[in-house]
Amino acid sequence: MIKINLQPTVKSLDVSNVGGLDFTVIKYKALILVIILLYVPDMVLYPSFEKEIEEINQQIAAKNSELRKVNGKLSKGQDVEKQIKELKLQEENLKKKLVAVKQAINEKRNPSALLLYLAKNTPDNLWIKELALDGDRMQVKGEALDYVSIGNFVNNLRSSVFIKEANIVGTSSALREPDKKRIESFEVKFQIGRFDQ
Numbered sequence: 001m002i003k004i005n006l007q008p009t010v011k012s013l014d015v016s017n018v019g020g021l022d023f024t025v026i027k028y029k030a031l032i033l034v035i036i037l038l039y040v041p042d043m044v045l046y047p048s049f050e051k052e053i054e055e056i057n058q059q060i061a062a063k064n065s066e067l068r069k070v071n072g073k074l075s076k077g078q079d080v081e082k083q084i085k086e087l088k089l090q091e092e093n094l095k096k097k098l099v100a101v102k103q104a105i106n107e108k109r110n111p112s113a114l115l116l117y118l119a120k121n122t123p124d125n126l127w128i129k130e131l132a133l134d135g136d137r138m139q140v141k142g143e144a145l146d147y148v149s150i151g152n153f154v155n156n157l158r159s160s161v162f163i164k165e166a167n168i169v170g171t172s173s174a175l176r177e178p179d180k181k182r183i184e185s186f187e188v189k190f191q192i193g194r195f196d197q
Contacts (some may be wrong), residue, residue, distance in 0.1 A: 144184045146184060168188050
């Protein structure tokens with residue numbers, strides 16, 4: 001007959017295999033070498049480099065300080081560059097305005113010199129009653145005691161540096177009531193060549 005032992009047997013504790021890790025397979029020399037390589041540099045080598053690391057950190061701090069100064073100068077330079085651009089725009093605007101002013105001065109039409117010439121070269125027995133200026137054309141209406149004065153007036157206009165051409169548009173005679181003198185009315189049109197001497 002076969003005897004079966006149904007009682008559980010107590011196994012001896014196997015310390016060579018814990019948590020699935022078999023310590024009999026581990027190479028202890030390699031493990032010690034790895035531990036030495038992991039922890040010895042921290043304890044031995046790094047303290048010897050602390051002085052150099054501190055010097056490098058000081059150099060980095062100095063370079064960062066220089067970088068901040070350069071960035072500050074750069075931002076000031078950008079402000080100056082912006083101001084230069086604004087000044088160039090203002091200069092361009094002023095140039096345009098200066099050109100416009102020069103053009104306005106060149107096109108200036110001040111008839112004072114022409115009117116002074118008319119006043120000086122008007123015969124004694126001729127009166128100007130109306131002047132009209134339209135661009136470079138002028139119209140003069142007036143009265144004279146005779147046709148000779150009108151002719152002299154037109155000849156004076158034609159010999160002027162201000163006037164290109166002068167023509168008599170019309171004349172008419174009338175009798176003045178108070179003293180019964182004959183008066184010649186006239187109208188002269190002329191083109192102005194220039195306004196200054």
